[in-house]
Amino acid sequence: MGFMLGWAFYTLSSGLSGDLMAKKAIRDIETGMVFDHIKPGYGTRISDVLKRRLWSEKRCPVYTGEGVKSSAMGEKDFVKLDGPHLEPGSDTLSEIALIQPDITVNWIKKGERTGKKPARECIGDIIHTDLIGCGNTNCIANDEAPGIYEVLDKDSLRVRCHYCERVFEAKYNGK
Numbered sequence: 144m145g146f147m148l149g150w151a152f153y154t155l156s157s158g159l160s161g162d163l164m165a166k167k168a169i170r171d172i173e174t175g176m177v178f179d180h181i182k183p184g185y186g187t188r189i190s191d192v193l194k195r196r197l198w199s200e201k202r203c204p205v206y207t208g209e210g211v212k213s214s215a216m217g218e219k220d221f222v223k224l225d226g227p228h229l230e231p232g233s234d235t236l237s238e239i240a241l242i243q244p245d246i247t248v249n250w251i252k253k254g255e256r257t258g259k260k261p262a263r264e265c266i267g268d269i270i271h272t273d274l275i276g277c278g279n280t281n282c283i284a285n286d287e288a289p290g291i292y293e294v295l296d297k298d299s300l301r302v303r304c305h306y307c308e309r310v311f312e313a314k315y316n317g318k
């Protein structure tokens with residue numbers, strides 16, 4: 144919470160635009176990741192995914208900047224992860240891409256950006272997730288079994304269900 148209040152104060156007092164703030168977030172991290180250009184309102188969903196998936200093993204700071212000014216988007220959220228580097232293809236990055244495929248994923252090392260990709264390109268070939276439901280309403284993936292999907296096309300997000308083999312376009316269920 145302190146971080147968010149800090150950011151709000153920083154914006155008011157400095158008049159920095161959101162783009163500069165995101166750049167500052169990159170400089171402020173020694174090692175970690177910045178998720179940028181998040182549609183306003185979705186920042187906390189992205190940070191929820193990070194906390195749910197990473198904190199079961201090891202806690203690391205996750206900061207959310209909400210409703211900051213953006214030259215490209217008008218307004219945006221961003222999320223900063225201090226410490227871990229997530230690999231493209233991991234279930235964590237796949238879930239983030241399912242929520243919003245057009246987020247910019249930045250990898251930071253020693254305060255410098257060492258990599259940048261749209262979230263869509265970080266989706267794995269197989270995703271384990273309950274953030275989408277199977278297109279077949281009778282499928283066990285929708286209630287008792289954990290969702291497992293093979294990704295057929297990363298642009299259209301066409302997937303095939305592991306259990307019933309239904310092919311459909313993945314749609315974030317808002318959970």
Ligand SMILES: [Zn+2]
Binds near residue numbers: 305
């Ligand atoms: Zn299914």
